[in-house]
Amino acid sequence: MKSQLFTYLNRYVSFESEEIDLIFNSLSQKTFHKKEFLLAQYQVCKHRFFILEGLVRYYKTDSDGNENISLFGIENWWITNLDSFINEVPSHNAIQAVENTTVLYISKSDLELLYEKVPKLERAFRIITEKTLIAIQRKDEIYMKQNSKERYYSLVDTIPNFAQRVPQYMIASYLDITPEYLSEIRKNR
Template sequence: MCKQLLDHLSKFVHLDITEQDILQSYLQVTTISRKDFLLKEGQVCSGMYFVLEGCFRLYSVTDSGAEQILQFGIENWWISDYRSFENRVPSPYYIQAVEDSQVVVISSEVYEELFHKIPKLERYFRLMMQRAYTAALRKMELFLSESAEARYQQFSKNFPDFVQRIPQYMLASFLGFTPEFLSMLRAKNRRSVS
């Protein structure tokens, strides 16, 4: 059912056949249409979502009404509001599908039970949290030490397909500048390549 997730898990922990069967018995696969939500501000996040296909964005809305994208989730990435999920508190975020998408859901009701039945999953999720934390620190470091142009160049170099995949205004929000500034950067890059 979830070979893609099992393949991803196998890069970090080894689950035997019995553990794989137990895990799969707890998982749900859900299809989400473009622009539909997994989470809206004020709701308690009820799942951890492993992206099988498609793309999601996690964002908040500022006091001025602007959307600030904090994270994207694409194939083989997890996305969730971990604070809301773990503490059962309302979320300040939205998680919305950017494309028609499919996710594996681990619901909050079975999360701890899975750790009890398959202790190796605690190691796996610890490693995933460490990676997410490292990425968040790296993004913060870029925002504090690099110019907007340098942030765009680095992101484009590290994720070239992703830059072409998402709408320009979303990329600009994620990188912390306006869509107009991003258009200017792209035009400048095209001129320098020509």
Template sequence: MYSQLFNHIKKFIELTTEEEEMLSTYLKSISVKKKQFLLEQGQICRANYFVVKGCLRLYFIDIKGAEQTTQFAIENWWITDLTSFLFQKPSEFYIQAAETAEIIAIEPHHYDEMFRKLPKLERYFRLILQKNHQASQMRIKYLYSQTAEERYRHFNHLFPEFVQRVPQYMLASYLGFTPEFLSKIRAKK
């Protein structure tokens, strides 16, 4: 049931069969429909989510009332509002299914016990957070150092299948421009 997650973990650390069985007691499988929310602003984030199939997004509403997507998660990616999740404080973000999705959740009350019983997982999650932080830093750099068209071309080069999967307004929001501008860029091809 959790083989995809276990295979992902094996890219970073080794778990025995017994450790996988122990880990599975902390996991919860969830199916979500397209546009369904896992988190809304003001709620406390109830889990860290691993995407088995589908696509989730993290976004906030800016001062103009527009949705600003800050992160996507597709297969084998994790997504959460880390501040709300770790400190159990109301979130300023939304987590929504951009596609119908199958996900695995780890709830915050399991984290300390899971790390105590399976200390190897602290290394796994540290490595995942490092990769996530590095990706966030590069995204911010690209937002400030590339033109909108360069950002689109770069993202499309890295994730060509992803560009086709998500609605245009979500992709435009993530890349820092309007859906209308994205249409113009795509028309230039």
């Protein structure tokens, strides 16, 4: 676990092993079972989560009961509801384990203390946040230019075993298409 975190963080900023020890010792670990919530809709998000193993979805349920998935998180990704985490307001979205998922997590207050002890970490999180925002913008730009079939192929080509890990109705929600149409696309591939 520590080596996984070390490898991940060193992609963005070079950390000494003592710094990684400080960071790792400030994190807690938890395993969420399939369908268990890391964050429930309308709850204040108290943590940032680093996914060691597993898969989560980030979604909201509208007033008609429809689930709208806007993001999936896989191994070696940080996930949180940033607005809720930073501003301590209820989240409009939920984070739920799609499969058994083990995470490292940290609270806002512990993260702020850690920034003081390991200033490089704040820089790393800034870079991670920038890259996340860029990925969201690119996804939006690409999806506006692609039809449903192209969006599906793009998704499965980018993350090869993703379609086997996620139920079809969730992929359809993420791609903003019906499960029936997704089934038709998959048959014709």
